[in-house]
Amino acid sequence: MDTPSHRRDVRADLIAAGLAILDERGFEAMTLRACAARAGVSHAAPAHHFEGLPGLRAAIAAEGFRRFTATILEERRKAGEDPRARLEAICEGYLRFARAQPGLFNLVFNLTFEHVSEGEVEEAGGAAYAVLAETCAPFAPLGDSEGSTEAFVWSLVHGRACLELAGRFDGTAAPPPMATMLAGLRLRA
Amino acid sequence: MDTPSHRRDVRADLIAAGLAILDERGFEAMTLRACAARAGVSHAAPAHHFEGLPGLRAAIAAEGFRRFTATILEERRKAGEDPRARLEAICEGYLRFARAQPGLFNLVFNLTFEHVSEGEVEEAGGAAYAVLAETCAPFAPLGDSEGSTEAFVWSLVHGRACLELAGRFDGTAAPPPMATMLAGLRLRA
DNA sequence: CGGCTGAAGTTGACAGTGTCAAGTTGATGT
């Protein structure tokens, strides 16, 4: 017997449903009605929790960001104390997250959320960015501007992930490992 | 009086319609029916030229790649003969293309085209990649593997473009200029 | 305890979408 919908967290169930559908069937299959059906509610139930499909996507993106942040924190923890090893570890974690869950990855990193309050996404994104900034802190900035190292590393690993997911590296020389591409970074004096 | 549909190139008209809609109204507004209406044909006409919506998207992506290639060739030409200036010029052209036409940019670079023959997209993509590879040829490879420089540069500029378009740099330190991020590249001996 | 209120579901409808099937039209070849 299904739990009556008023006795449970429908919002959380819809987000969980969206994550499952993204993982199993990809971005285009993640529709409002598919999420509602998977969560066991009517097609109009999401309207009470989200600002339409864009709102649901934003909520899923925020959750995805949180999961991503947990992933790269764990990778960094396992890498020990060497700053370069830690930075390489979060980059590898980034790539692994993208490969394991391409649909969620695109939702988290490549969609804009116009006309929707992005507070939750921005907050989750800020937490992920803080991890990156902390991990880059031991390195000298590029061109003497603060924040440049993390922008550089993030651009590099994100581009690497997107192009790979889209199959744009197919038929070209395989990109070198992240360690090689990061080799030019110098530690602070 | 409209040109009868049998007297003109419906395929090309549909692609042009798709490009216009992407530019004016964005990715989600670019539907089969919107393209057909804009091209002045019935909603089922595209089925005779493309393998459904994915096929139309792939054809538009191929055309977008060609336009992109023309853009960066022209930027490189204008930059003169200095290898570093030329590389920076195509990276700036990349960013400008992305900012000017985000919908087309995402279609060209970030979508996969499963279940659709990608020959045209791959061919067009190969031409763009060849320009990048030529422009990187004067630089020493990273970690001694051929093809590494262009993979590095492409990852960097593509990530930079995607994160900016998605608004993920908002609230963070602005990324440094491409010239700064590419400064670590060394010319071949 | 009964009534009221509000949150949060539901059902149903509508417009837009992608795709498919069947019919139509016009050009081409014999």
Add this chain to the structure above:
DNA sequence: ACATCAACTTGACACTGTCAACTTCAGCCG
């Protein structure tokens, strides 16, 4: 003139997002 074929058209169907109106249940107040 007739047959054939390519390429369009019309119409239908299932799925989609969104909206409106209704229903249900929990909580509050008198």
